[in-house]
Amino acid sequence: xxxxxxxxxxxxxxxxxxxxxxxxxxxxxxxxxxxxxxxxxxxxxxxxxxxxxxxxxxxxxxxxxxxxxxxxxxxxxxxxxxxxxxxxxxxxxxxxxxxxxxxxxxxxxxxxxxxxxxxxxxxxxxxxxxxxxxxxxxxxxxxxxxxxxxxxxxxxxxxxxxxxxxxxxxxxxxxxxxxxxxxxxxxxxxxxxxxxxxxxxxxxxxxxxxxxxxxxxxxxxxxxxxxxxxxxxxxxxxxxxxxxxxxxxxxxxxxxxxxxxxxxxxxxxxxxxxxxxxxxxxxx
Amino acid sequence: xxxxxxxxxxxxxxxxxxxxxxxxxxxxxxxxxxxxxxxxxxxxxxxxxxxxxxxxxxxxxxxxxxxxxxxxxxxxxxxxxxxxxxxxxxxxxxxxxxxxxxxxxxxxxxxxxxxxxxxxxxxxxxxxxxxxxxxxxxxxxxxxxxxxxxxxxxxxxxxxxxxxxxxxxxxxxxxxxxxxxxxxxxxxxxxxxxxxxxxxxxxxxxxxxxxxxxxxxxxxxxxxxxxxxxxxxxxxxxxxxxxxxxxxxxxxxxxxxxx
Numbered sequence: 001x002x003x004x005x006x007x008x009x010x011x012x013x014x015x016x017x018x019x020x021x022x023x024x025x026x027x028x029x030x031x032x033x034x035x036x037x038x039x040x041x042x043x044x045x046x047x048x049x050x051x052x053x054x055x056x057x058x059x060x061x062x063x064x065x066x067x068x069x070x071x072x073x074x075x076x077x078x079x080x081x082x083x084x085x086x087x088x089x090x091x092x093x094x095x096x097x098x099x100x101x102x103x104x105x106x107x108x109x110x111x112x113x114x115x116x117x118x119x120x121x122x123x124x125x126x127x128x129x130x131x132x133x134x135x136x137x138x139x140x141x142x143x144x145x146x147x148x149x150x151x152x153x154x155x156x157x158x159x160x161x162x163x164x165x166x167x168x169x170x171x172x173x174x175x176x177x178x179x180x181x182x183x184x185x186x187x188x189x190x191x192x193x194x195x196x197x198x199x200x201x202x203x204x205x206x207x208x209x210x211x212x213x214x215x216x217x218x219x220x221x222x223x224x225x226x227x228x229x230x231x232x233x234x235x236x237x238x239x240x241x242x243x244x245x246x247x248x249x250x251x252x253x254x255x256x257x258x259x260x261x262x263x264x265x266x267x268x269x270x271x272x273x274x275x276x277x278x279x280x281x282x283x284x
Numbered sequence: 285x286x287x288x289x290x291x292x293x294x295x296x297x298x299x300x301x302x303x304x305x306x307x308x309x310x311x312x313x314x315x316x317x318x319x320x321x322x323x324x325x326x327x328x329x330x331x332x333x334x335x336x337x338x339x340x341x342x343x344x345x346x347x348x349x350x351x352x353x354x355x356x357x358x359x360x361x362x363x364x365x366x367x368x369x370x371x372x373x374x375x376x377x378x379x380x381x382x383x384x385x386x387x388x389x390x391x392x393x394x395x396x397x398x399x400x401x402x403x404x405x406x407x408x409x410x411x412x413x414x415x416x417x418x419x420x421x422x423x424x425x426x427x428x429x430x431x432x433x434x435x436x437x438x439x440x441x442x443x444x445x446x447x448x449x450x451x452x453x454x455x456x457x458x459x460x461x462x463x464x465x466x467x468x469x470x471x472x473x474x475x476x477x478x479x480x481x482x483x484x485x486x487x488x489x490x491x492x493x494x495x496x497x498x499x500x501x502x503x504x505x506x507x508x509x510x511x512x513x514x515x516x517x518x519x520x521x522x523x524x525x526x527x528x529x530x531x532x533x534x535x536x537x538x539x540x541x542x543x
Binding site: 030031149150152153155156157159160162163164165166207210211212213215216 | 347348349365367369372374375377378379380381384385388389390391411413
């Protein structure tokens, strides 16, 4: 497609794809309080980048390997039950980040790219990146939607889901992997330091208007897309790194929904009260 | 070993669920030991016992969530079970209407959502948010959720928690009514001793093992029961048969001791 020859359109298409993936998975990150987990994984990604360069591996593959090791170590550490998960994540997350930074400092060429890795560079998206984002993204979205009822049910109440025959342990693992893949897909654009924001903020903003999990996910995708558009525009206008611009746009949207969410709530409550009054009047 | 007595309703065979001599051991301690339990169609069985007696463990065994360390669990093949857990906390970050909550059950039959909500008296709440419900409303919705797959066996873990006394009486009436309308077996868990008795065919008193079992009126006078709950609670409980207009003359045929 000729339109994809232009870096701006490539950035736009990539951004929308990333927002869709992040919005969908972001809901689970918010519901299941996985924000810190996402952060820790993203930090681990830096180690993956360094490893990929050092070992001449495909970078995305190296990151995946780091994520896998991360999940295994975390699960092993969790079984000792003396330290809470957030403490363990704090240890893992920052050890991985530090190790990644040290490893990168040994590599001349990578050092210059560090800003891009940390903060993302949406305007440098290549066609290969697009294939990666849409291929990986389609996989993540397909699996998430296929498992949607099960994932939501076990998020609402694990014990109840287990009683209803859901394989809770497996679902938890699958969700971790999905979040990991979402991070991998979105990394190029947002950068590893800010990626959790794109998972958390659109979903949090969507909460104000949603009455069902499905509404919240759909709204999170829309808000994520708006944030990407806003951020892209800001990044072009003021020549800032794209990641921070997108996150700032998302934050602004969140603040707006905070106010209007309250308004919606107020209007709904008033409508309910009016209905109740009518019912009472007609009942007499 | 505790001897297990069956009520007349359960003796005809044809049980929905049977727990046979089940022991669950965790960290070297028996949470429950050698427990028998049996629920027949149309029967309301109530599990009572002090906190930490293993009531919820036994329910989790019955549900198949916990594997027994010894003993066996038998379920009628293809048995449909509806379950309402205790203290269900719904995270406010997850928006859920009552309707969506009901349809989340994999066993849910869409056509049953409204009739069931109507039956439990919660139809007007269909599009309300779960987080906006009062304690009593929430328990009704929870019961509806357990019913929405048209179960043959209903398992309710402390179904009147967080509800005032008047509301508790209503909920127990509702459970009795559901049993009448649907003919399902009901396994109730409660540490509430007073109100639960009225809606029960059989009481199983659990303190890691089955202390005593039988019809409510006989369990109340069982020495094992009196020992477990102490004379104070038992005295309070003894008021109950009067309140229900029960015949309480002396000279009832004595029940054989359970242990």
